[in-house]
Amino acid sequence: MKIELPDKVAEQLRVNGTDKVKIELRNHDAVITTEASEMSLFQRISLWWYLAPAIISAIVFNVFFATKNQNQIPLSGNTSLGTTVILGGVVIGTLMFAIFFIRERRNQTNTFSANIYWRNFPVVILSFAVILGLALLGVFWLLGTIFAGATFDRLTSTIIFFIFESMINYLMIYAAFSISSRTLVRLFTLVIVSGAVIAMATNGTRKWWQYNLSFLGTHLANNSWQFNITLMFSALIMVALIDYIFVSLNAIYPHSIRLLTLRILLTAMSIDLGAVGFFPNNAASHDIHDRLASFLVYFIIILIVGIRWLLPRIPSAFLQMSYSVGAILVTAEVLFKFVGYLSLTAYEIIGFTLAFGWVVLLLQFLQELVDKGTRVFYVKAQAEQKVKTKDLD
Structure with missing residues (x-):
């Protein structure tokens, strides 16, 4: 049996007439892989890319504390092991991500990196830097809690x-090698959820729930800038993701007015989300903050009502789920404004959770449309008269 692959598939797999490919049957699907695609990350790049920056930064770390004549280094604190790991890790890790993300884009080996525009490059880089910083902050907060007051000598710390x-x-x-639009959806979810949870946790003693959700971004809250930055970065990630998805969809559904309308609405909603963080609910910007927050609700309602006409081939299950979310949002609005049953905090949490979850599901469905339009190829199978056993190995 002889199988002919389309030129586009052969080019993406980087195979020529003499290379061998592996066909793996999974249920009713046939997955084609090459030796290059199965190479681990250690085989694709030199080990020195990991070790050299770590060695250099470790030497700088040791010299820094040696010049301060500090032989015992605390695990946490202003000048500590945790602080230096967070700063060094974010700077060097982000630099490594940027280098390999650019290399993958130029080599055209990663579909997402190859298709993303340079205008979104800073957004992707900064988003991963923020996630890395938040993760390291969480790790060393946990270690500092478990090993309270722990110190290490300079060699051990190094x-x-x-x-x-x-x-x-x-x-x-x-991350630079494996990034995709699905990764960006997860990143968007992780940024906004982790930022909100951290803000709630750090303001637990201030009983933020007795005010409203927007209290987390005011000057009365602890580290309110973290909550506001979370909203702004989430908006930037969403803009980059929408840009990539709709550029890919345009190749499948060219000149679609419905998709263009959906793109404008989603982009406007993303910008509005960032503006809510840019104008916190302080006295000076209270009015504009409330208006921007109201616009978010309007965008969600318009999207839910119009999704039936804006999306091609929308499944009935997604449509029913959208209408259910819309009905719950309207019910919560009535219970809050007219009945007085829900508090402002409960109303905001219900609205935010439902709207955020619906947007994530919508982005995932749009990604499925991209996948369906770009991963279907037709191959020609031709039987040969003589088949040797060694050719099938």
Whole structure:
């Protein structure tokens, strides 16, 4: 049996007439892979990309504390092991991610990197830097809580620093190789959820729930800038994701007025989300904050009502789920404004959770449309008269 692959598939798999490919049957699907696609990350790049920056930064770490004549280094604090790992990890890890993300884009080996516009490049880089920073903050907050008051000598601290930096470099390089639009959806979800949860946790003693959700971004809250930055970065990620998805959809559904309308609405909603964080609910910007927050509700309602006409081939299950979300939002509005049953905080949490979840599901459905339009190829199978056993191995 002889199978002919389309030129586009052969080009993406990087195979020529003499290369061998592997066909793996999974249920009713046939998955074609090459030796290059099965290479691990350690085989694709030199080990020195992980180790060299970690070694150099570890030497700088040791010299820094040696010049301060500090032989015992605390695990947490202003000048500590945790602080230096976070700063060094974010700077060097982001640099590693940027280098390999650009390389993948130029080599055209990653579909997402190849198709994303340069205008969205800073958004993607900064988003991964923020996620890395939040993750490291969480790790060392946990370690500082478990090992309260722990200190290490300079050599031990240098070794721990080197281990952390090596792991961070590997993870960020791996992220640059494996990034996709689905990864960006997860990143969007992770940024906004982690930012909101951290803001709620740090303001627990201030009883933020007795005010409203917007209290987390006011000057009365602890570290209110984190909550506002979360909203703004989430908006930037969403704009980049929408840009990529609709550019890909335009190749499948060219000159679609419905998709163009949906893109404008989603982009406007993303900008509005960022503006809510840019104008916190302080006294000076209270009015504009409330108006922007109201616009978010209007955008969601328009999208839910119009999704039936804006999306091609929308499944009935998604449509029913959308209308259910809309009905719950309207019910919550009535219970809050007219009945007085729900508090402002409960109303905002219900509205935010439902709207955010619906937007994530919508983005995933749009990605499925992209996948269906770009992963279907027709191949020609031709039987040969003589088949040798060694040709099938």
